[in-house]
Amino acid sequence: MTGTRNTRPEGTTRRRSAALDALPPQDTDRWVARRKAEVVAAVHAGLLTLEEACQRYSLSVEEFLSWQRAFTAQGVRGLRVTKVREPRTDDPTP
Numbered sequence: 001m002t003g004t005r006n007t008r009p010e011g012t013t014r015r016r017s018a019a020l021d022a023l024p025p026q027d028t029d030r031w032v033a034r035r036k037a038e039v040v041a042a043v044h045a046g047l048l049t050l051e052e053a054c055q056r057y058s059l060s061v062e063e064f065l066s067w068q069r070a071f072t073a074q075g076v077r078g079l080r081v082t083k084v085r086e087p088r089t090d091d092p093t094p
Helices: 010-021 033-044 050-057 063-078
Strands: none
Touching: 033 050, 033 063, 050 063
16 A cells, blocks of 8 residues: 555545535635634634635734634624714715
8 A cells, every 4th residue: 555544534534625615715705704703613623724714715814813803702793894984074065
C-alpha cells in the first residue's frame, strides 16, 4: 500500500464536507446576521480555523473578531448592521 493513509474515519470526512457545504457560499457579498453567525459558529466548533474562515470569505482577522465579539455579547442580534441615519434638519428644503 503506497501513499498517505486517511486517519479520519470515512463518515467523519463526509460529515465535515457536508457541514462545509452548509456554510454560506465563498463568494458571499451580502453578510446578513445569520450568515455571520454561521461562520462564527463554524470556527467555534472547529469546523474551520480562524485563518481558513478569513481566507474562504476574504475577511480580515479584525473583521472576524468583531463578529465573534458581537455574537458573544449579544447573539445573532449583535451581528445586525443598521443604517446610519442622517440627522434631521429643521429646514425642510423643497
